[in-house]
Every structure is written in C-alpha cells, then in structure tokens.
Amino acid sequence: MSWNCGVEGETEGPEVEILRERQIKNFAAILLLSIGVPMICMGDEVRRTQKGNNNAYCQKNETSWFDWNLVEKNRDIFCFWKLMIDFRKHHTTILRPSI
Numbered sequence: 001m002s003w004n005c006g007v008e009g010e011t012e013g014p015e016v017e018i019l020r021e022r023q024i025k026n027f028a029a030i031l032l033l034s035i036g037v038p039m040i041c042m043g044d045e046v047r048r049t050q051k052g053n054n055n056a057y058c059q060k061n062e063t064s065w066f067d068w069n070l071v072e073k074n075r076d077i078f079c080f081w082k083l084m085i086d087f088r089k090h091h092t093t094i095l096r097p098s099i
Contacts, residue, residue, distance in 0.1 A: 032084040045081035046070040
C-alpha cells in the first residue's frame, strides 16, 4: 500500500508537490545518514519515476529511460542529494566502522 499525498500520479497542485518534495528530502536524509551502504536507484536524485512500474527491466521504452531534462527541472532536489552525499563523505562517523 502506498500514499501519494492524496493525488495519484502527476499533479500540478502546489500543496501536493511541496509535500512530495519534503518527503523526498526526508527519505534521502534518512537513507544517507544511516549506517551501511545506501541503495539508490538511478534518477532518485531528480525525481525520476517509472510510473508505478517496479520492474522496468523488460521495458524498451521511456519507462526505463533516463530523462536528462529532469536534472534541470528538479534542480533543488538534485542539489539536496549532492549536499547530503557531500555531508556523508565528510562526516565519516556515520559510516560503519571497519573491523
């Protein structure tokens, strides 16, 4: 079961978009501040979606393609991911210690 902030799929509603962006940043922070190796899918950093398809490997269409326009369209999210990755690199106390 999933929750899409009250709207299924794409929307122009500003309240929904603001909430979705906040959730993306929250989950990115949780992931990158956790111990262990973060598992990030291609395009998470620019709000890439597969339109609900959780197995796009068999798709030979835009479902599995990377849309480079998303980098500019979602520059704020992209910069947030870059800052979080940089923070993780420079604060090694959050990484799993070597044995």
